[in-house]
Amino acid sequence: MSTYHVPVMASQALDLLRVRGGGIYVDATLGGGGHSRAIMNKCPDITLYGFDRDPQAIEAADLALADGWDSISKKVASGERPYVLINDNFNSMRTRLALQRVKLIDGIIFDLGVSSHQIDEPTRGFSFENDAPLDMRMDTRQAYNAWNVVNELPERQLELIFRQYGEEFHSRRIARAIVKQRSKTPVNSTLQLAAIIANNVSGNPKEITKSKARIFQSIRIHLNQELDALQTALRDAINILRPGGRIVVLSYHGLEDRMVKNEFRNASGICLCPPESPQCICTNRPKVKILTPRPLIADEDEIRHNARARSAKLRAAEKTQGES
């Protein structure tokens, strides 16, 4: 496996996805193609559509899948590569699949957040440990980046971003310090931003590191509109699943996991009437059956080999028979 990214909880994800020959599957977050490759290895006789908004990920996944395909193509009659890679946000999945004449799919996997490559590549500016220009764009074709967020947004908006997407206790103080600093000279680099955070939070080094992680995460989520895209994509994915088809989602922080949990719960047909309503009048009908009442987590052995697996939470659901 390439060092671009080691796929997390691949065997649990694959078991829950229940890949079946002849089916159409979607990898909404290709990254280095690790999960896609595992899906194709399990069942070469499928068609796979892979999405990533990062052009570098599309290149890496293409290499990984082509290489994987060369070793498994003998197992199937057709020699054609059965995958299509689409460099776009997963929130446009429905339209992009329709353009490929795909209306229904048999399974979909989301492995959210950033890849190891994106974090480790200093020029991308995602890490508070490497010195780099403030960037953090997942889609490098986008113009607006983390520099614009940090240097141009009003103090109050910065504070809200830190609070809402980072759940950071010192949000106000950090926002104020950023604005004070940039009134003298712009905040240009990741390490400059990390130093401002460190100088404005109290606590031991571990706590300071956590604050840096929360602030960087919040800027990334805001800049890339991650939660809005996720909500749209989860709803679309559930709608285009065939009856019996499955959705598997790996998330890496509480905001994502809560959104997945709530979207699955709503789609499972719970009553959405206001609590004061004397009887149920909502028309919410079950679209999915939840397969993971509690999220699955990685085992100790995987966490020992891949630290990224530590925060992973895996949830899955199956489309009900009456819906398509």
Ligand SMILES: C[S@@+](CC[C@H](N)C(=O)[O-])C[C@H]1O[C@@H](n2cnc3c(N)ncnc32)[C@H](O)[C@@H]1O
């Ligand atoms: C954790 S990595 C996926 C790793 C992949 N499962 C593997 O095994 O190599 C997440 C990927 O999702 C992509 N991504 C995140 N949000 C996205 C979105 N809204 N639309 C498309 N791709 C997205 C990121 O660019 C990143 O490459």
